[in-house]
Amino acid sequence: MLAYAQAAFPVRHRPAVRRPPRPAPIAVPLLMQTPGGETHQQWVVAVARDRDRAAFQALFGHFAPRVKSYLMRLGAPAAQAEDLAQEAMLSLWRKAHLFDPAKASVGTWVFTIARNLRIDAIRREKRPELDPADPMLTPEAGPGAEDGLQAVEQEGRLRAALKTLPPDQIRVVELSFFADKPHNQIAAELAIPLGTVKSRLRLAMLRLRAVMGEMP
Amino acid sequence: MSILHHPDEELLLAYAGGASGEAMSLLVATHLAFCDQCRRAVAEAESMGGALMEALEPAALKPGALSATMARLDEAPPPAPARPLSRDGVPGPLRPYLSGGFAALPWRRMGERLAYLPLFRRGGMRVKLLRGVPGTDTGWHSHRGTEFTLVLQGGFTDATGSYAPGDLQVAADELWHNPVADPGEDCINLSVTTGPLRFKNLIPAIAGKLFGF
Numbered sequence: 001m002l003a004y005a006q007a008a009f010p011v012r013h014r015p016a017v018r019r020p021p022r023p024a025p026i027a028v029p030l031l032m033q034t035p036g037g038e039t040h041q042q043w044v045v046a047v048a049r050d051r052d053r054a055a056f057q058a059l060f061g062h063f064a065p066r067v068k069s070y071l072m073r074l075g076a077p078a079a080q081a082e083d084l085a086q087e088a089m090l091s092l093w094r095k096a097h098l099f100d101p102a103k104a105s106v107g108t109w110v111f112t113i114a115r116n117l118r119i120d121a122i123r124r125e126k127r128p129e130l131d132p133a134d135p136m137l138t139p140e141a142g143p144g145a146e147d148g149l150q151a152v153e154q155e156g157r158l159r160a161a162l163k164t165l166p167p168d169q170i171r172v173v174e175l176s177f178f179a180d181k182p183h184n185q186i187a188a189e190l191a192i193p194l195g196t197v198k199s200r201l202r203l204a205m206l207r208l209r210a211v212m213g214e215m216p
Numbered sequence: 217m218s219i220l221h222h223p224d225e226e227l228l229l230a231y232a233g234g235a236s237g238e239a240m241s242l243l244v245a246t247h248l249a250f251c252d253q254c255r256r257a258v259a260e261a262e263s264m265g266g267a268l269m270e271a272l273e274p275a276a277l278k279p280g281a282l283s284a285t286m287a288r289l290d291e292a293p294p295p296a297p298a299r300p301l302s303r304d305g306v307p308g309p310l311r312p313y314l315s316g317g318f319a320a321l322p323w324r325r326m327g328e329r330l331a332y333l334p335l336f337r338r339g340g341m342r343v344k345l346l347r348g349v350p351g352t353d354t355g356w357h358s359h360r361g362t363e364f365t366l367v368l369q370g371g372f373t374d375a376t377g378s379y380a381p382g383d384l385q386v387a388a389d390e391l392w393h394n395p396v397a398d399p400g401e402d403c404i405n406l407s408v409t410t411g412p413l414r415f416k417n418l419i420p421a422i423a424g425k426l427f428g429f
Contacts, residue, residue: 053286060282065274072275082277086285094293104259108266115234115265120297125238125338128245128309129299130255136302138252159267177233177265183226198226205225212260 037152040106048096059106060089067114073178076122084121088114103132105155123180154212161211169204172197219251221383228254232261239341239408242309243364243384246406249307250382305369310406313343318369318404323347330354346405348372348397356394361410363387365395370403372396 040062046055064085071081091113099109119127130137162170175186183201187194223231223244230236231244248255302308304317313335314321323331323345329352333345348354350370365385372379374393379385387393397403 053289056289057282057286060285064277064281064285066269066272068277069272069275070269073272078275081275082281085277086281089285090288093289104263105266107270108263111266111269112262114269119234127234128238128242128312130245130248131299131301131308134249134301134308136249136307137255155263155267158263159271162264162267162271173264174268176229176235177268180235182230182235201229202225208264209260
């Protein structure tokens with residue numbers, strides 16, 4: 001039933017593009033019906049190629065509440081987190097043509113957008129970054145460029161592996177992403193020595209790398 | 217040339233997760249310009265960020281959020297922040313902080329053989345470029361805090377090893393060392409320090425104070 005979306009945002013019919021499924025209402029938790037990473041990729045392609053608003057709506061339904069949640073975990077007040085989540089989705093709409101499925105899943109790409117928006121808007125700092133097209137970069141070693149399926153598949157494995165980490169390791173990994181503080185403060189917060197934080201991080205990364213098929 | 221001395225897991229994770237401040241981000245991003253291996257490690261860490269974000273309990277948005285965003289889709293986009301490409305041997309992430317190539321910079325001289333250029337200070341971190349002609353001996357020193365030194369051009373050697381372009385040396389406060397610039401090109405380093413250097417001898421100690429190391 002596309003009637004709702006089409007009434008609100010009429011979309012030109014393009015037979016070449018696979019229609020995304022009906023977007024779920026935003027307030028409803030999506031855990032039960034979360035589509036896989038490949039579907040997300042198809043939606044981003046539809047946004048990039050056809051400026052497909054129904055696909056955007058579907059992406060919004062999935063990612064905006066997670067970006068908001070991520071920003072709130074990092075201490076942003078709900079209203080600001082909401083504004084930035086909307087900004088992040090606008091950014092996705094504008095940069096969809098830059099998304100490279102060989103490099104990362106849509107979820108990872110959205111994470112980096114949200115991370116950078118937060119540094120810019122909340123911390124008011126610059127974030128020096130490398131342009132992946134920089135001619136100075138030596139070409140990737142090893143087997144040729146991975147295709148999008150592999151990136152998605154690899155992240156599926158990573159997600160499963162994260163669930164198998166012991167709780168003390170998952171805690172330090174989470175704090176690396178959801179706490180805006182250096183590791184010595186993380187150590188203080190968890191009331192464990194800094195060396196322990198570092199060794200837990202190392203163990204966690206070793207385990208995750210092994211799962212992702214890359215030798216440390 | 218392959219890089220021997222890399223940022224540790226913790227620095228790469230802090231960069232990928234967005235926890236590092238501007239000084240450390242500049243250091244890591246500039247290292248990435250030299251290092252394929254760490255670029256992959258950061259990409260992996262970003263995938264972890266993506267996976268962790270996906271696993272969060274979604275936070276409900278306000279009722280009008282979607283339509284408010286949809287209404288803005290046709291707005292003109294704000295100018296995207298520039299990510300300059302490397303030029304004249306200056307890695308891209310560093311270029312916004314410099315007025316030109318290494319040869320054209322307003323270096324401040326410390327004697328005949330050493331020069332430096334302060335870039336910025338933020339959050340207790342001092343960021344500068346250091347330059348030494350081949351054979352320059354910087355004098356025995358250690359640090360209050362930690363000194364991160366990323367080689368951009370040339371190289372240097374001390375008791376801990378040799379450092380070539382792209383290599384990162386992390387010197388904690390217990391390390392007394394005496395880096396000497398390698399033969400060849402001038403050695404140019406990006407330096408981030410969390411505290412002033414401590415020199416063993418009086419003259420460099422006074423010079424250090426004067427020059428704000």
